[in-house]
Amino acid sequence: MNKEKLLERGFLLVALSSISILALIAFFIFEEGLPLIWKVGLETFLLGDRWFPSKGSFGIFPMIVGSFWVTLGALVVGVPLGLACAIFLCELTPTKVGMVLRPMIQLLAAIPSVIYGFWGLIVLVPLIRNHLGGPGLSILAGSFVLGIMILPTIISISEDSLRALPRIYKEGALSLGATHWQTIWRVLLPAARSGIVASVILGMGRALGETMAMIMILGNAAQMPHSILSSARTLTTNIGIEMGYASGDHRAALFATGVVLFFIIMGLNSLAMVISRKGRT
Amino acid sequence: MRISRHFTQEIARAVIWAASFSTLAVMFWILYQVLREGLPLLHLSFFVEGPREMGRAGGISSTIIGTLALTVVAIVIATPLGVGTAIFLREYTREGRVSRIIRFGTDCLAGVPSIIFGLFGFVFFVIFLGMGWSILSGGLTLAAMILPTIICTTEEAVKSIPYSFREVSYGLGGTRWQTIRKVVLPNAFPGILTGVLLGVGRSVGETAAVILTAGSSFLMPDSLFSPIRTMAVHFYILAREGISMEMAYATGAGLIILILIINTVANWLLFRYVHKG
Amino acid sequence: MEDHFKIAIRDFEFYYGSVMALKGLNLSIRPNQIFAVLGPARSGKTTLLKSLNRLTDLIFGTNHKGQMFIDGQEIYGENVSLPELRRKVGMVFDLPTALPLSIFDNIAYGPRLKGIRERNRLEKIVSESLQAAVLWEEVKDRLQSSALRLSGGQQQRLCIARMLALEPEIIMLDEPCSGLDPISTASIERSLMTLKEKYTILLVPHNIQQASRVADRVGFFLGGEMIEEGSSDQIFTRPANKKTEDYISGRFG
Numbered sequence: 001m002n003k004e005k006l007l008e009r010g011f012l013l014v015a016l017s018s019i020s021i022l023a024l025i026a027f028f029i030f031e032e033g034l035p036l037i038w039k040v041g042l043e044t045f046l047l048g049d050r051w052f053p054s055k056g057s058f059g060i061f062p063m064i065v066g067s068f069w070v071t072l073g074a075l076v077v078g079v080p081l082g083l084a085c086a087i088f089l090c091e092l093t094p095t096k097v098g099m100v101l102r103p104m105i106q107l108l109a110a111i112p113s114v115i116y117g118f119w120g121l122i123v124l125v126p127l128i129r130n131h132l133g134g135p136g137l138s139i140l141a142g143s144f145v146l147g148i149m150i151l152p153t154i155i156s157i158s159e160d161s162l163r164a165l166p167r168i169y170k171e172g173a174l175s176l177g178a179t180h181w182q183t184i185w186r187v188l189l190p191a192a193r194s195g196i197v198a199s200v201i202l203g204m205g206r207a208l209g210e211t212m213a214m215i216m217i218l219g220n221a222a223q224m225p226h227s228i229l230s231s232a233r234t235l236t237t238n239i240g241i242e243m244g245y246a247s248g249d250h251r252a253a254l255f256a257t258g259v260v261l262f263f264i265i266m267g268l269n270s271l272a273m274v275i276s277r278k279g280r281t
Numbered sequence: 282m283r284i285s286r287h288f289t290q291e292i293a294r295a296v297i298w299a300a301s302f303s304t305l306a307v308m309f310w311i312l313y314q315v316l317r318e319g320l321p322l323l324h325l326s327f328f329v330e331g332p333r334e335m336g337r338a339g340g341i342s343s344t345i346i347g348t349l350a351l352t353v354v355a356i357v358i359a360t361p362l363g364v365g366t367a368i369f370l371r372e373y374t375r376e377g378r379v380s381r382i383i384r385f386g387t388d389c390l391a392g393v394p395s396i397i398f399g400l401f402g403f404v405f406f407v408i409f410l411g412m413g414w415s416i417l418s419g420g421l422t423l424a425a426m427i428l429p430t431i432i433c434t435t436e437e438a439v440k441s442i443p444y445s446f447r448e449v450s451y452g453l454g455g456t457r458w459q460t461i462r463k464v465v466l467p468n469a470f471p472g473i474l475t476g477v478l479l480g481v482g483r484s485v486g487e488t489a490a491v492i493l494t495a496g497s498s499f500l501m502p503d504s505l506f507s508p509i510r511t512m513a514v515h516f517y518i519l520a521r522e523g524i525s526m527e528m529a530y531a532t533g534a535g536l537i538i539l540i541l542i543i544n545t546v547a548n549w550l551l552f553r554y555v556h557k558g
Numbered sequence: 559m560e561d562h563f564k565i566a567i568r569d570f571e572f573y574y575g576s577v578m579a580l581k582g583l584n585l586s587i588r589p590n591q592i593f594a595v596l597g598p599a600r601s602g603k604t605t606l607l608k609s610l611n612r613l614t615d616l617i618f619g620t621n622h623k624g625q626m627f628i629d630g631q632e633i634y635g636e637n638v639s640l641p642e643l644r645r646k647v648g649m650v651f652d653l654p655t656a657l658p659l660s661i662f663d664n665i666a667y668g669p670r671l672k673g674i675r676e677r678n679r680l681e682k683i684v685s686e687s688l689q690a691a692v693l694w695e696e697v698k699d700r701l702q703s704s705a706l707r708l709s710g711g712q713q714q715r716l717c718i719a720r721m722l723a724l725e726p727e728i729i730m731l732d733e734p735c736s737g738l739d740p741i742s743t744a745s746i747e748r749s750l751m752t753l754k755e756k757y758t759i760l761l762v763p764h765n766i767q768q769a770s771r772v773a774d775r776v777g778f779f780l781g782g783e784m785i786e787e788g789s790s791d792q793i794f795t796r797p798a799n800k801k802t803e804d805y806i807s808g809r810f811g
Contacts, residue, residue, distance in 0.1 A: 007458050011373055014365030018432065019386025021425050025393065025401045032404055084300035092297060101305075103548045108308050110479075110544045112486030114517045115533055119311040121520060148307060181290035202392075209394025211489040216521055236396045240489055243400070258400045262393075269392035375618045445655045449717075452613055453668035454645035454724060463667070468658065 029262060033255030045256060051222040053242070053250040060257055062224045066139070066232035067208055069225060070218070073143020074150055074207040079200055081147070082154030083189075086196075089155070090162040091184055102156075109152030117213030120145040125217055134229030137219030143228070145213055150203035157202065161195025162188060198276035205268045208261070211236040235261045312537060318527075319534025327531060332499045336515065337525045341532055343501045347416070347509030350502060351495060352484040354420025355427055360477055362424075363431025364466075370432075371439045372461055391429035398426050399493035407494055414508040419495030423487060427480035434479065434551075438472020439465055471554030478547035482540055488513045512536050563627075564589040564728065564758045565610070570624035572602070572609055574617070579605040580782050583624070587775070592750060592759045594773035594790070596766065598810065601779040603762045607730045610760070611647040612640055628728065645672065648721035652733040652762075654713030656705035661697050664705045664716055668724040683723050691719035692749050711742025718749070729753065730760040735768065747772050766806060770794050778802045 037045050040058050048059020085105075089098050120141050129136025169191055173183040189196070219231025220241055233241075239254045239261075246254055330340035366383065374380050402422030412418045442465060450460040466473075488511075496508030497518060510518075516536055519529040563586040572580040580602045587593050595603045608614045610626060612633065626633050633643055645668070657664050665684045674680060684701065688694035693715040697708070705716055714734055721729065731750075735743040743764075750759060750772055763769040769776055769790070776793040778786045778801075786799045797803040804810060 004456055004458055008373055011365055011369040012379075014362055015369035015383050017362045018366060018390050018428055019382055021428070022386045022390050022393075024405065025397065025425075028401055028404045028409070029397065032400075081300055081304045084297045085304055088297050088301035092294065103545075103552075104305075106548060107541060107544050108312075110482050110486065110540050111312065112488065112513050112536060112540065114486075114488050114513055114520070115315060115537060116311060118516070118520050118529065118533060119314055122526075123314065148304075148311070151304060151308070179286050179290045181293040182286055185293070205392055205394075209396070211394070211396045212517055216517075236394065236489075239396050239400065243403070243493055255400060255404070258397055262397055265392060265394060265397075266389060269389060273388060445651070445653070446657060448613060448616065448651070449655050449657060449720075450667070450671075451616060451640075452611065452644055452649050453671060453720065454641040455671045456641055459671055463671075464657070 026262070029255055029258050032252055033257070033259040036249060036252035036256045037259065039249075040253075040256075046260070049224050051238075053246065053253065056249065058249075058253040058256070060235065060238065060260065062222060063233050063235045063238045063257065064260075066218070066225055067234040067236070069139050069228070069232070070142045070146060070214065070234055071204055071207045073139060073228065074146035075200065075204060077144055077147025078150045078154055078203055078207075082151050082199075082203070083158055083196065085151070085155045086158035086162060087184060087189075090159050091180070091188075102159075105152050105155055109156075113149060113210055113213040114216070116145050116149050117216035120213060120217040128229070132229060134227075135219055135231055137217055137231050138229045139218065139225055139232050140228040142214055142218045142232070142234075145217060146207050146210060149210065149213065150206050153203045153206055154199045157199030158192070158196045161192035161199070164195070165191050194275050194278060198272045201268055201272040201275065205265050205272070208234075208265060208268070209236060210234075211240045215240050235264075315530060315533040315537060319530035319532070319537075322527060322531035323534060327535075331501065332515070332528075335524060336499065336519050336528055338528075341512060341515060341535065343499050344510050344512045344515040344532070346501060347495070348485055348511040348513075350416045350505075350509065351419045351423060351491065351511055352481050354416060354505070355423035355484045356477055356480060358421060358424035359428045359431055359480060360473070363428050363476065364435050364473055366428075366432045367435035367439055368461060368465065370436060372457065372465060387429045387432050390425070391433075393426075395426065395487060395489040396493075398422055399490040401425075402490055402494035413506060414494065414496030414498075415506040416495060416502060416509055417505045419491050419509070419511075420505075422490050422494045423484045426487065426490060427483050430479050430483065431473075431476040434476030435469060435473050438469040438475075438554075441472070442468045471550050475547050475550040475554075478543055478550070482543045482547065485511070485536070485539055485543065486513055487511075488517050492517075512539070563587060564629065565760075566627040566630075568625045568627070570609075570622065570626060572605055572614070572622045573620060574605075575619045578782060580609070583784055585777060585784060585787065587758060587760070589758045590754055590756075591774040592754050592761055592772055594769040594776045595760060595762045595779060596769050596776050596793075596805075597779035598805065600781075602782040603779055604732055605782075606779070607649060607732055607760060607762065610728070610730065611644045611649055613644070613649065615640065641671070645724045646726055647728045647730065648724060648726035649730045650714070650717045650721055650732065650734050652736050654710055654717055656708065656713045656716055658704070658706060660702045661705045661708070661716065662701040665720050665723050668720060672724070684719075687719040687723040690722050690749070690753070691715045692745055693719055709742075711738045711745070714738060714742070715746065715749075718746070722753075726757065728758045728760065732762045733764050734761075735764050743768075766794075766808075778805065780805070 045058055045060060047061050049061045050057040050059045089101060124141045124144060125136035128138060128141055165188060169187050170183055173187045214234055215237045218237060220233050220237060221231040222233050225232040235257050238257050243254055327340040328345060329342055331343045333339035370380055370383060402418055406412045406418035406421050407414055446464045447460055450464045491511050491514055497510045497514055498508040499510045502509045512532055513536060516529060516532040519525055519532060565587040567583050567585040570580060570583040595606060597603055614620050662684055665687050666680045669680060669683050685694060693712060708716060735746055753759060773790045776790050777784050780801055786797060786802045794806060797806060
């Protein structure tokens with residue numbers, strides 16, 4: 001009896017590891033980054049557009065804007081294509097084909113981001129530079145590659161949502177004389193709306209968190225981007241590029257960037273959790 | 282002029298086909314590109330020699346060891362923690378406050394971006410615990426990253442074990458721990474293995490967190506406290522610093538092959554044993 | 559006072575959450591007889607069985623009032639060892655539940671949990687249990703093969719053997735023959751007649767006919783209450799309660 005109680009306590013302790021790690025992460029990131037935000041001032045930090053670490057200027061607004069545009073671009077690329085593929089897998093192909101394609105998409109999700117970044121660097125960047133001008137290392141390139149990277153997320157979750165719909169929705173619509181496409185567009189997609197939205201939000205989270213591929217193709221100019229052909233930095237690449245040699249206040253500023261990123265992503269993920277839970281009832 | 286709905290359907294269908302096709306095509310193109318250039322360069326010597334001239338020549342042996350070491354540390358730490366958490370959630374409690382907190386923590390952890398893990402690993406393992414840039418720091422950071430995956434897949438596997446198995450075991454006089462050890466864990470094993478493999482795949486491909494915690498030395502490590510470079514990090518450095526495109530292609534190809542193997546096995550296991558077709 | 563009854567149940571009530579599944583139960587069962595727990599679905603029959611070996615403890619949110627005694631000992635008492643209780647009061651469920659192991663390992667599962675390790679002893683236990691369950695002849699040459707390959711009737715007898723391997727004192731069978739062909743059913747019923755010489759048996763019969771074939775005493779349950787209890791003879795020919803009579807004669811079921 002004693003042994004059993006001991007084991008139960010032991011398992012409880014182990015089970016608390018994930019929440020403990022999360023708490024540790026939050027604690028240390030905040031501990032390193034918050035003092036600098038207080039020092040510089042929240043408004044200056046978030047809205048200042050001058051990032052000159054050597055001079056003590058720490059404004060991350062260009063990075064926020066960069067993250068915003070790149071993520072938006074990624075969604076513009078990823079959501080329509082992802083939805084199309086989800087519809088394709090769910091409605092337009094026989095099950096056997098789906099059984100082959102789905103694992104393949106999972107496989108593609110496992111490819112490291114540095115490979116995608118590499119491809120972007122070798123193929124996409126020169127393409128943009130030669131045909132559209134600018135340095136090639138641009139928000140456009142980043143959006144496109146990021147869009148492709150979030151595709152598996154959007155495809156698999158949207159497709160699951162579509163699949164989970166009761167058959168009656170589709171059969172009912174069809175038996176009322178709707179065409180297949182009308183059924184998809186007017187009945188199935190709206191019904192799977194919460195799952196699809198959740199997938200988009202998760203895709204957004206992934207896009208916002210991406211670092212390596214973006215370092216390789218965004219160009220990393222720490223200035224306000226003025227077009228999609230401009231070079232830019234995101235919150236993540238800001239950290240990734242300079243962490244190697246930063247010290248003192250500079251390093252603290254990078255942690256502070258991490259704090260901002262942490263809040264944004266946690267907010268997004270909570271939103272996704274809430275939405276997908278609401279949709280399930 | 283009213284467009285007939287059948288016409289709309291044909292257009293829609295064509296658009297979806299085109300979109301899906303081109304999407305998949307681009308994704309495969311990306312892999313193809315790297316493999317085409319890189320595969321021919323993969324000789325045995327590539328895997329056995331270490332990098333020379335900053336990576337311009339030679340092979341990737343030290344990075345292979347680095348990748349292996351880091352992955353092993355991550356798995357050794359994360360698996361007991363992950364399996365234990367899943368067992369606790371499914372065998373020791375019912376849905377209530379404690380399990381909600383645990384799940385919240387796990388879900389959130391799963392959403393933390395790798396660069397944040399890198400920052401955390403740096404300040405906690407490298408600096409605070411004084412481990413320096415090392416296999417240990419990197420491995421522990423990776424363990425935290427793959428923990429949610431292992432918890433999730435193990436839970437799925439445990440969930441799929443019929444309640445009757447447990448009832449039989451208890452009915453025959455088994456204690457909770459005996460039932461877990463003799464019925465739950467053996468039957469959940471394929472699912473656990475899948476989670477482990479998925480975690481391995483993640484560790485192999487991870488770059489941001491690894492650079493910040495394991496350093497980027499391309500020398501052979503001599504202890505758990507040595508800094509190392511993984512294949513993914515090596516690939517990144519070669520490509521970004523423009524050191525050698527050839528070597529980059531080769532390393533990239535090796536990386537892709539490794540990941541493909543790992544994930545195919547994991548997916549197969551998942552299909553065969555956990556979801557039961 | 560409770561001593562000469564194998565099982566004594568006093569004012570027992572059982573709840574799943576706020577739903578009452580058994581109420582006001584008073585029942586005494588002597589050793590070495592077959593007691594049939596008769597009644598339509600949802601009468602509390604399975605609950606009665608599972609509360610006797612406290613398998614109901616596995617379900618969250620259950621509680622009880624009253625007492626259950628086995629050999630004069632309160633089974634819901636303070637220091638009762640659940641593993642020991644469950645070894646003493648064995649149970650066979652309504653669906654064959656062979657574990658995904660070999661036949662040998664299935665039967666040896668219980669003894670191994672108890673700590674028995676020596677191969678010889680286990681082999682002896684396995685062969686004796688399989689013989690007692692009338693399965694030995696059919697499987698003696700393939701003890702190492704997977705138990706899942708056995709037919710439904712064979713698996714059910716495997717479950718009986720598995721339970722017997724622990725040398726229980728009380729055996730509970732919850733519709734053990736549901737889904738089985740008549741031949742397997744007959745063979746299980748035959749074994750029950752032999753088993754009652756050594757054990758006290760509680761049986762939830764598949765139908766009234768089965769009860770009348772094998773039971774010594776019968777308790778009729780309806781809606782969680784025991785309406786009537788008596789010898790098999792008496793219940794089936796001269797039931798005292800109208801509801802019992804209605805059920806026996808098939809007016810509802």
